[in-house]
Amino acid sequence: MSFSAKLRSDAGFLFDAIYQHPFVQDIAHERLAREAIIHYVQQDVMYLNTYARVYGLGIAKAQTREQMQMFHHLISVVLTGELVPHYNLCRVAKVQYEDMKRPVPVAPTAHHYMRHMLTSAYTGQLPDIIAAVLPCFWTYVDFGRRLAKEMDIASHPEHAFYDWISFYTSDEMLSGLKQLTDLLDALTENTSAEDLANIQSIFNDGCRMEYRFFDMAYTQERWSPAEDTLVEGATQ
């Protein structure tokens, strides 16, 4: 079994839990609360900015021009492509995307997840960076495909979250995921068991935080006591 297949297999229970999360199930059944959508998009705008920066660190630590090109392309998927699901969510919540980009405090889970990716990327090497970015990619492709199948989304373009689900099941997302896992497998061919365990723990933490990110939005998680005037600067 390849290293990436082992990562996916060992974290199978987390992928299943994410699919079962009420946020994801409410997307499937078109009943996700407006407050949860707004909280999600506000936090996700900041999260994706950090995610793009982590790909930038991938470019900084890349060993070949092809690897640089891959990260360069993935940055544009994040900064431009991911507008499609965000616009879909804003349409359903009847809010303007521009308003979602206004600075708000970074919620505890988003803060933790962003710091996790940045720390892994700044202190690690290319395999650590890939392990930090993979959960974001892989969990969405995974539950997107399950949702698409369960809701027969291809036959239901009128589904409120059709664009959101279709984006994460597109060929472009699948091929981006494959590029990342292929590169991770190639880079870890001669890696020691100790280093592999470390890379796996970066991946697992990211998968856990993907679950918690949906929890955060679903419960509109905030710092306590609420500090509505505190705004994160560097990560936006």
Ligand SMILES: Cc1ncc(CN)c(N)n1
């Ligand atoms: C937190 C999170 N994880 C994943 C994705 C999908 N790229 C996202 N938009 N936000």
